[in-house]
Amino acid sequence: MSEIPYKIYLEENEMPDKWYNVRADMKKKPAPILNPGTLKPVTLEELSGIFCEELAKQELDDTTAYFDIPEDIRNFYKMYRPSPLVRAYCLEKKLDTPAHIYYKFEGNNTSGSHKLNSAIAQAYYAKKQGLKGVTTETGAGQWGTALSMACSYFDLDCQVYMV
Numbered sequence: 001m002s003e004i005p006y007k008i009y010l011e012e013n014e015m016p017d018k019w020y021n022v023r024a025d026m027k028k029k030p031a032p033i034l035n036p037g038t039l040k041p042v043t044l045e046e047l048s049g050i051f052c053e054e055l056a057k058q059e060l061d062d063t064t065a066y067f068d069i070p071e072d073i074r075n076f077y078k079m080y081r082p083s084p085l086v087r088a089y090c091l092e093k094k095l096d097t098p099a100h101i102y103y104k105f106e107g108n109n110t111s112g113s114h115k116l117n118s119a120i121a122q123a124y125y126a127k128k129q130g131l132k133g134v135t136t137e138t139g140a141g142q143w144g145t146a147l148s149m150a151c152s153y154f155d156l157d158c159q160v161y162m163v
Contacts, residue, residue, distance in 0.1 A: 004087050004100075006086060006087055006089065007084040007085070007087075007105070008084060008085040008086075008087075009082065009084050010082035011082075012082065014082070015074065015077065015078075015081060015082055016069065017068065017069050017074060018066040018067060018068055018069060019058075019066065019067045019069055020065065020066060021058070021061060021064055021065055021066065021067060023061070023062045024061075024062065024063055024064055024065035025065060026062075029062050033047070033060075044056055044057060044060060047059060051122070052122070052125045052126045052128075052129045052131060054125040054128070054129065055121070055122060055125050069121075070124060072124055073120055073121055076120045076124075076150075076153060077120070080106075080108045080109040080110065080116070081108075081109075081117075083104055083105050083106055083108055083109065084104075084105050085102050085103075085104060085105075086102065086105050087100065087102055088101040088102065088103060110145075110149055111142055111145045111146035111149055112142060112145070113142045113146065115142050115143050115146035115147075116146040116149060116150065119146035119147040119149070119150040120150040120153070122134065122150065123150035123151045123153065123154045124150075124154060126154075127154040127155075127156055131156065132156065132157055133151065133156050133157025133158060133159065134147065134151060134156060134158055134159070135158075135159040135160075135161070136158070136159070136161070137160070137161045137162070137163045138160055138162060139162075139163055144162070147160065148160060
């Protein structure tokens with residue numbers, strides 16, 4: 001058996017063109033998101049007050065297995081993706097485990113984390129819905145950085161509050 005390389009790279013043309021919704025394949029669906037005021041399942045209208053409507057629809061969808069990734073988002077991803085999948089041989093050895101451990105290296109991503117992957121979708125759908133900007137909070141700053149970068153790409157205002 002040949003040894004698995006330390007880093008596995010995809011070509012740009014191998015990048016996914018759909019997002020996978022694991023809930024569609026779950027036999028036992030997760031509990032619904034509850035409205036904190038009514039303690040009843042949140043409605044599309046209520047969730048659309050927090051997220052743009054398309055993302056609220058996707059968040060509440062338990063049946064659609066795949067959502068198309070819009071071309072504008074896929075083109076944005078190409079700035080830092082695909083990122084390598086890294087086999088953690090040294091950690092496996094240190095832990096003395098038979099498990100194969102992998103991690104994604106996000107060092108080419110300007111925001112320094114995976115958060116830009118979803119921030120760009122949020123900015124895209126906000127722009128498509130006709131919003132002029134978004135507001136968010138951030139703790140360590142990675143989410144705020146990612147959403148700011150995504151909003152800049154789509155010429156949206158972005159207000160970030162530190163918590």
